[in-house]
Amino acid sequence: MTALAAYQNTAAGDLNALVVEHQELVRRIAWHLLARLPDSVEVDDLIQAGQIGLIEAARHFRPEMGARFTTFASTRIRGAMLDELRRGDWMPRSVHRNARSIAAAVRAVESRTGRAASESEVAAELGMSLSDYQAIAADAARGPLMSLDAIVDSDHHPDDIADIDGGDSLDAVSSSGFRRALAEAIDGLPERERQVMGLYYDESLNLREIGSVLGVTESRVCQIHAQAVARLRGRLASWL
DSSP states (O other), rough: OHHHHHOOOOOOOHHHHHHHHHHHHHHHHHEEEEETTTTTOHHHHHHHHHHHHHHHHHOOOOGGGGGOOOHHHHHOOOHHHHHHHHHHHOHHHHHHHHHHHHHHHHHHHHHSSSSOOOOHHHHHHHTSSHHHHHHHHHHHHHHHHHHHHHHOOOOOOOOHHHTHHHHHHHHHHHHHHHHHHHHHHHTTTTTHHHHHIIIISOOOOOOOHHHHHSSSOOOHHHHHHHHOOOOHHHHHHTOO
């Protein structure tokens, strides 16, 4: 066996080992994502897309860069799932319209009052009851955050940088600017909304678990999460 063949066999073995070892990671990310998607989305489709992301992560991972493989792979896995969802265009147009209307209402209230808009104020701005507003906000929160996740989780591995041309470089700068704007917008959320966002996205807790931590019902966590998403969309309208 030549030195090249030996290296290729070793590399293939390492890649397969990484893929086999992290199957549970793919499933965990898929189920976490599924919790805020419509019933029409199948977990098996997410897992299949995630497998592609995992394989790509194993191929591009460089231990000498200092990152843990789990952290590196999670970004690729989740990104592959989101790409699959975008191709499927799973969100109804009515939900898109409601998301835009809610974001506009949040902007209007906060511009007028100079403070964070409450759920009841946004509902009044839209001319609907609080319960009706909470229902459409919960649906709208499932869609818009997908685009936020895709941008926040986008990752250029060092091996890919040389392949970026001028146009893509502009996109990369824009994404970097968006991430800064998003971080500032999250920091400016009311405390309870900021807690929910942190527990959901940073700690990967589900809504029921967050409710246990905060001492509120799962449905209330859903409402808080939806209001946080609406507020972020309103404040980041120029980016979205």
